[in-house]
Amino acid sequence: MAIPVDPEVPRTTPEGPHVVTSEERSVSQGRIVLRRFLSHKPAVISMILFVLIVGFAISASGAFGIPGWWKWNYSQLTPIVDRGRPTLELIPFSLGEHPFGQNTPGKDYFAMVMRGIVNSSYIMFILGLTAAFIGVVIGAIAGYYRGWVDAVLMRFTDIVIVIPIIVVGAVVGSAVGGLGPVLLAVFLGFVAWTGIARLVRAEFLSLREREFVEAARVAGASDLRIIFKHILPNAMGVVIVSTTLLLSAAIILETSLSFLGYGVKSPEVSLGLLISDNQAAFQTRPWLFWWPASFIVVLSLLVNFIGDGLRDAFDPRQKRVVFRKVKELPEDAIVEDAAGPVPVGGTPGAAEGRA
Amino acid sequence: MLTYILRRVGVSILILIAASLLMYVLVAWARDPLQDLYALNTPNKDQLIQQRIQWLNLDQPVLVRWFNWLIGAAQCVIPFATCDLGVNIQNQPVTILLARAMGSTLQLVTASTIFAIVLGVTVGIVSALRQYSAIDYTFTFASFFFYSLPSFVMGVLLKVFVAIGFNDWLRNPLISWATIIVLSLIAGVFWQAVVGGERQRRLIVFAGSFVTTGLILYYMSATQWFLDPALGPVVTPLLIAAMAAGMALLIGGPKARHAWRTAGATAIVVIIAYFVLQPFLKSFGGWAVILLFVGAALVGAIAGWLLGEHDKAQAIRIGVLTGLLGMGVIVFDQFLQNWNEYVRNPRVGGRPIATVGAATPNLVGDFWIHGIDTFTHLLLPTISLMLISFAGYTRYARGGMLEVLNQDYIRTARAKGLPERTVVVRHAFRNSLIPITTIVAADVGGLIGGAIITEQIFAFSGMGALFNRGLFTADPNPVMAYFIVVAIFAITFNFLADLTYSALDPRVRAK
Numbered sequence: 117m118a119i120p121v122d123p124e125v126p127r128t129t130p131e132g133p134h135v136v137t138s139e140e141r142s143v144s145q146g147r148i149v150l151r152r153f154l155s156h157k158p159a160v161i162s163m164i165l166f167v168l169i170v171g172f173a174i175s176a177s178g179a180f181g182i183p184g185w186w187k188w189n190y191s192q193l194t195p196i197v198d199r200g201r202p203t204l205e206l207i208p209f210s211l212g213e214h215p216f217g218q219n220t221p222g223k224d225y226f227a228m229v230m231r232g233i234v235n236s237s238y239i240m241f242i243l244g245l246t247a248a249f250i251g252v253v254i255g256a257i258a259g260y261y262r263g264w265v266d267a268v269l270m271r272f273t274d275i276v277i278v279i280p281i282i283v284v285g286a287v288v289g290s291a292v293g294g295l296g297p298v299l300l301a302v303f304l305g306f307v308a309w310t311g312i313a314r315l316v317r318a319e320f321l322s323l324r325e326r327e328f329v330e331a332a333r334v335a336g337a338s339d340l341r342i343i344f345k346h347i348l349p350n351a352m353g354v355v356i357v358s359t360t361l362l363l364s365a366a367i368i369l370e371t372s373l374s375f376l377g378y379g380v381k382s383p384e385v386s387l388g389l390l391i392s393d394n395q396a397a398f399q400t401r402p403w404l405f406w407w408p409a410s411f412i413v414v415l416s417l418l419v420n421f422i423g424d425g426l427r428d429a430f431d432p433r434q435k436r437v438v439f440r441k442v443k444e445l446p447e448d449a450i451v452e453d454a455a456g457p458v459p460v461g462g463t464p465g466a467a468e469g470r471a
Numbered sequence: 472m473l474t475y476i477l478r479r480v481g482v483s484i485l486i487l488i489a490a491s492l493l494m495y496v497l498v499a500w501a502r503d504p505l506q507d508l509y510a511l512n513t514p515n516k517d518q519l520i521q522q523r524i525q526w527l528n529l530d531q532p533v534l535v536r537w538f539n540w541l542i543g544a545a546q547c548v549i550p551f552a553t554c555d556l557g558v559n560i561q562n563q564p565v566t567i568l569l570a571r572a573m574g575s576t577l578q579l580v581t582a583s584t585i586f587a588i589v590l591g592v593t594v595g596i597v598s599a600l601r602q603y604s605a606i607d608y609t610f611t612f613a614s615f616f617f618y619s620l621p622s623f624v625m626g627v628l629l630k631v632f633v634a635i636g637f638n639d640w641l642r643n644p645l646i647s648w649a650t651i652i653v654l655s656l657i658a659g660v661f662w663q664a665v666v667g668g669e670r671q672r673r674l675i676v677f678a679g680s681f682v683t684t685g686l687i688l689y690y691m692s693a694t695q696w697f698l699d700p701a702l703g704p705v706v707t708p709l710l711i712a713a714m715a716a717g718m719a720l721l722i723g724g725p726k727a728r729h730a731w732r733t734a735g736a737t738a739i740v741v742i743i744a745y746f747v748l749q750p751f752l753k754s755f756g757g758w759a760v761i762l763l764f765v766g767a768a769l770v771g772a773i774a775g776w777l778l779g780e781h782d783k784a785q786a787i788r789i790g791v792l793t794g795l796l797g798m799g800v801i802v803f804d805q806f807l808q809n810w811n812e813y814v815r816n817p818r819v820g821g822r823p824i825a826t827v828g829a830a831t832p833n834l835v836g837d838f839w840i841h842g843i844d845t846f847t848h849l850l851l852p853t854i855s856l857m858l859i860s861f862a863g864y865t866r867y868a869r870g871g872m873l874e875v876l877n878q879d880y881i882r883t884a885r886a887k888g889l890p891e892r893t894v895v896v897r898h899a900f901r902n903s904l905i906p907i908t909t910i911v912a913a914d915v916g917g918l919i920g921g922a923i924i925t926e927q928i929f930a931f932s933g934m935g936a937l938f939n940r941g942l943f944t945a946d947p948n949p950v951m952a953y954f955i956v957v958a959i960f961a962i963t964f965n966f967l968a969d970l971t972y973s974a975l976d977p978r979v980r981a982k
Contacts, residue, residue, distance in 0.1 A: 271482065275490045278958040282923065283494065283950075286501040286942050368621050372924055375623045376939065388621070395627055409624045416619035424615075 149353070152429040159425020162418040169415065173233035176226075188214075188224035190231040191383050196222045202403050217403045219394065229407045232387040235380060236415070239301040239370045244363040246305025251312030252355055256343050258313070259320025270317070277310045281369065285378035297380050304369070312358050319351040353430035360423035367416045387412045483962045487955070488541065494954050495537040495947065502945030504529065504560055526562050527947070540948070544955055556955075557948035559941070565952045568937060573919065573956070575829055576933030579849060579926070580918045583856035588911055591861045595868025596900065597665055602873065606664035610865060618862035622855060626928035629851045630826045638822040641814075646692035655685040699811045702804040708742045711797040718793045722785060724892055729780040733790045736774040741767060741797035745804075752805045756838045760802060767794035806846070809839040813847075816840070823847045827930035852929045856922055860914065867910055871903040878902075905975045909968040916964025920957040 143151075154160055178184030188194060196218055197203070202225075203212025216225035258269040281304065288303045323329065324347060332346045348355075371388030373379030380386035382393075387408040394404035503509075504527060508520050523529070528536055543555035556565040598610040617625075659681035663673040691697065702710065715738035723730020744767075755763075771790030779786030814823050818834050825831070825848045834844055875881065876899055884894045923935035934953055941949035 271486060274486045275493065278486070278490045278954075278961060279494055279497070280920075280938070280954065280957075282939075283497050283501065283942065287497050289501075364619070368619075371621050372623065375621070376924065376927070377943070388623075391623060391627075395623070398627060398631055405627065409627075412621055412624065413616070413619050416621075417615060420615050420619055 149429045153425050156425035156428055158421045162421035166418040170237050173230040177230040177234055186227055188227045190227040190385050193222050194224055216407050219404060228385050231385045232390055232408060233411055235297045236367060236370055236387050239297050240363050240366045242298060242301035243305045243366045244359055246302050247308040247362055248312055248359040251309035252316050255313040255316025256320055259317035260324055260343050273310050273313055276307055279307060281307050282378055285373040289378050315354050315358050316351060319354045320347055323347045323350055357427045357430055360426050364416055364419035364423055371412050479966060487958055492537055496533055498947050498950050499533045504945040523560060526558055556952045559949050560946045565948045569952045572934045572937040579852055579931060579933055583853040584918060587857045587860040588864055591864025592868040595865040596872050599869045599872035601667055614862040614865040617858045622859055622924045623928060625855045626925055629855055634824040634826045634851055637824050644695055644697040646688050651685055651688045654688060655681045658684040700807045707745055707800060707804050710800050711741050712738050714796040715793045718789050722789050729778055729786050730789050732778040733775045733786040734793045737771045737790045737793040738797060740770050745801050764798050767798035770794050806839060806843055809843060813840050813843045829931055852925050855925050867907055871906050875899045875903040909972045912964050912968035912971055916961045919960045
């Protein structure tokens with residue numbers, strides 16, 4: 117939710133007229149959000165760690181035809197060393213022959229886990245971006261045009277919502293013949309857009325009544341221009357935050373599908389598939405479980421923290437709390453929320469007034 | 472309002488029909504139901520294939536099959552018509568499979584949902600009241616962590632550490648000194664953070680909970696309590712009294728005489744009932760236990776009515792809750808008394824916590840033994856499901872509570888000098904429950920779908936397993952039956968959520 121910034125009315129404090137300090141001068145909305153995000157330490161640390169982990173995995177396993185620096189390939193059989201135990205040593209640091217061990221046929225587990233991280237993050241991003249794109253377009257059109265266009269699109273959304281996503285995984289996995297992670301992600305994105313579409317529609321319904329839209333229409337702007345140039349930038353907060361939260365759900369979704377056997381198929385590797393293949397080996401060779409499991413949890417946790425930071429940056433309502441600390445807070449800390457109650461859950465169409 | 476409801480129902484039915492068509496085509500497209508027969512090498516292969524084609528009408532086009540299925544399914548809602556959801560690939564009627572799956576799924580998800588809601592809301596509200604304290608950060612991190620933990624990882628970890636670990640430990644249930652000290656320290660730090668306040672108060676709470684936890688753990692270890700657990704004639708009455716005091720304090724407040732009288736009277740009756748019931752309780756069955764609970768609630772209600780003075784409604788609430796909780800303690804104690812017998816049972820063999828299935832096969836015993844058996848089987852999947860949804864409720868409850876605490880009427884309530892307890896419990900807590908209600912309603916609607924992954928890990932045959940097995944073996948009818956039940960429940964409860972929201976919060980209009 118974007119914060120309405122009103123440059124016309126200067127904020128006044130009881131001490132006298134508001135003095136514009138150097139750091140408050142001409143700060144754009146994006147810059148405010150960025151500054152707020154950067155002050156959210158867990159989110160920034162999570163962002164850095166996430167980039168480092170995914171970057172490390174890509175450089176180790178290679179991408180776009182460029183081979184990575186790691187000597188083994190994820191599908192290459194290697195002679196079993198020391199019954200497949202991990203050779204990673206921290207003190208003194210040495211990777212050894214197979215730092216994460218080997219699985220039963222003798223594939224190098226480090227290469228497989230790195231490949232799994234790369235595949236899982238590919239799927240996460242492609243799924244998230246596909247879903248965000250479809251959701252934004254459908255939500256924007258429904259919210260902007262209202263009327264029968266809205267009714268048809270929202271009923272279509274309702275139909276897609278009730279389809280279990282795992283069925284789509286099964287269809288893509290067998291009928292299309294295992295087209296690989298990228299197409300799997302695109303097809304999953306075709307059903308994962310519903311939440312974003314509803315949020316964007318609700319945002320558009322309220323934004324289209326604002327004066328700047330009226331002004332643009334009077335100036336002769338086309339519908340497309342109003343939607344994409346005027347309203348959408350104002351709804352960007354909702355889009356970015358819900359996409360990030362979708363990304364974190366996408367990791368769990370992909371690994372769960374692969375675990376059940378509907379997602380990524382062997383010989384390709386995914387973190388969920390690695391756990392599914394090796395869950396019986398937990399007692400005898402626990403590292404086959406621990407490496408992929410900890411990477412799933414860490415990646416998902418990092419994305420969740422990034423999403424939390426973004427939400428705080430775009431929607432600072434919950435940050436400002438006036439609980440027993442009224443005296444310690446500066447005068448303008450209480451941000452009044454004029455938007456009224458926002459229904460949580462349920463369909464937006466039913467709960468909020470439609471003109 | 473009536474036209475709104477009718478329109479909504481009509482649209483929902485159309486959505487269901489359209490979605491079922493899409494779903495039917497997708498399932499038919501996903502896998503070939505004959506693929507396992509093609510791989511056969513037996514001489515009657517062709518016959519088997521013909522038979523299955525006949526069972527599932529595979530010789531007709533998909534749209535015709537869908538239409539037949541739809542007519543059969545529609546008969547389920549028309550009175551006096553026989554419900555027909557088709558047969559699975561073994562020619563068993565799906566309606567029977569569905570009923571069985573729904574029964575075991577409800578058994579699995581009910582407890583986990585209730586615990587997740589109660590714990591999640593409590594933790595979320597404590598977290599909101601202590602915003603930006605160490606306990607808030609701990610809870611926030613924990614809820615993010617559980618949210619990020621896929622259910623298959625959680626299931627495997629629970630199996631290995633809780634089930635196998637606890638069963639191994641039970642052979643010689645000694646708690647080492649290091650464990651006692653660490654657990655007591657954790658308890659001390661936790662409770663002082665929850666209670667909060669001045670440094671002196673925190674120190675007292677810390678010391679109190681540290682010593683209490685240490686003593687309890689030492690007692691349990693020294694007497695090998697876990698081998699033959701029971702609360703006993705001293706702890707049970709004390710626990711009932713503590714529950715009563717807690718209810719009176721939380722709902723009524725420290726100075727509300729009627730609350731304390733009601734809670735005290737109910738607690739005394741329940742404690743007397745505990746001693747009177749002891750010899751008979753073992754022979755009671757399920758219905759008798761339910762009657763006991765109803766009786767306890769009635770006693771509480773009557774006590775509240777008689778002693779309620781000016782606030783009978785509140786006193787009745789306190790009385791009923793005290794009665795139910797007190798009876799819960801008595802029943803819990805009886806289960807504990809039967810624990811030893813259960814563990815010694817040759818079919819259990821000293822390893823009580825089960826990792827697969829819903830019940831020990833061929834177990835002979837009374838209500839209490841079967842109750843414990845169900846408990847030990849449902850414990851791990853319930854914990855797993857609970858921790859996952861717990862995370863979501865914590866976040867919602869925290870966010871909702873913070874939003875309410877920011878409202879003007881909270882400031883007004885403080886300004887007119889109400890005690891903090893009244894402000895939090897009466898003004899803030901109740902209003903923060905409104906958005907949570909709608910989330911709970913929507914979640915309860917999704918419950919019947921079971922938990923596909925958790926059911927698979929714990930070899931539990933509920934709705935999720937019905938769906939998963941059906942999809943894996945290309946068996947369209949069980950998948951469709953799952954789909955239609957889940958979709959109807961989801962749509963209905965979403966609708967109820969909207970209606971509840973507009974009923975609870977008059978500012979939101981349903982139209």
